[in-house]
Amino acid sequence: MIINSLLDTDLYKFTMMQVVLHHFPAAEVEYRFRCRTPGVELAPYVDEIRAEITHLCALRFTASELSYLRRMRFIKSDFVDFLALFHLNEKCISVTPSRERAGEIEIVITGPWLHTILFEIPVLAIVNEVYFRNTQREPDYREGRERLEGKMALLGASPEYADCKIADYGTRRRFSQQWHEEVLLTLKARLGSQLAGSSNVLYAMRHDLTPLGTMAHEYLQACQGLGPRLRDSQIFGLEMWAKEYRGDLGIALSDVYGMKAFLNDFDMYFCKLFDGARHDSGDPFEWGERLLKHYEDNRCDPRTKIMVFSDALDIPKVLQLYERFRGRCRLAFGVGTNLTNDLGYQPLQVVIKMVRCNGQPVAKLSDSPGKNMCDDKAYLAYLRQVFEIPSE
Structure with a gap:
């Protein structure tokens, strides 16, 4: 399987997760997936991706992994104690072929922020590896x-x-x-x-x-x-x-x-x-x-x-x-x-972004418009007005 440890992710997931535990434990969120690379068909691999996610959700932190986290100066002991009980819940994530865009897929993650924050990085790594092992069977x-x-x-x-x-x-x-x-x-x-x-x-x-x-x-x-x-x-x-x-x-x-x-x-x-x-x-x-x-x-x-x-x-x-x-x-x-991911093949520009928090839209309005992601145009317009951001 692709992911065999819950540590196979980015450090900032844990640093943010600790803030969530201590300050926003009741926050409810929604994340959505997007592939920005045109012409990529991921729908044929939905079953493989789901199987990998099932395995991901069966993982637990090991004693040695928890000990490693505990040694970090900024990680607090109660957070490590929480991680000792943690696992990702498969009920919080769905992977389906897109109904609107042929060949594409939809990944939606919903639930408590504290219990869904660790999905993003391993799920993206899964999507990438499943795609490339099917399209590049003899990697260069x-x-x-x-x-x-x-x-x-x-x-x-x-x-x-x-x-x-x-x-x-x-x-x-x-x-x-x-x-x-x-x-x-x-x-x-x-x-x-x-x-x-x-x-x-x-x-x-x-x-x-x-x-x-x-x-x-x-x-x-x-x-x-x-x-x-x-x-x-x-x-x-x-x-x-x-x-x-x-x-x-x-x-x-x-x-x-x-x-x-x-x-x-x-x-x-x-x-x-x-x-x-x-x-x-x-x-x-x-x-x-x-x-x-x-x-x-x-x-x-x-x-x-x-x-x-x-x-x-x-x-x-x-x-x-x-x-x-x-x-x-x-x-x-x-x-x-x-x-x-530089072996001569076109990398996938895939992201999973938070789109809602506590029932309301949230968005990013960066200096690279292609990176923006929000499904509520009215909210985007309001956000631009509040922060005095010119329209694209």
């Missing part, structure tokens, strides 16, 4: 290895890149579990300290890597349905995060409402409180310049702050960003699909 691993060699050669091409570090963010869209682990082991052996770590908790534990991650879009989206009023939902989300982690895990996500709205809310208090911010949509060079100026305007030394880049990165873009911003701030780069 030789091509993948040659491409990986080229990436490592670029990172080591010049002594001035010695401090340029990358991290693996590729669980959700990996070609396969086997290839993901091979890529990580190769990077660890060849890059040494230039491999900063992995977002995948299982591989971080198994191969003595640093697990990386803080928050995802769903957290700030859910705050639209949980906070005191919509206009303050981003501020509310950041404050609740700070309340839970007391200065730890201090990387804020900047693109749930676009950079302008983020900077409006990310005032001097947050500038000084958080360690940095993560870019995940829009022009990364423009984003970086705006953030550095914002720190200066708010009397923060940008050189003490971290800028995390994670939007569709490949190694050439990593190096371009490194050259632009090195010495001006601290830098981190999360590379996903380009590391774990």
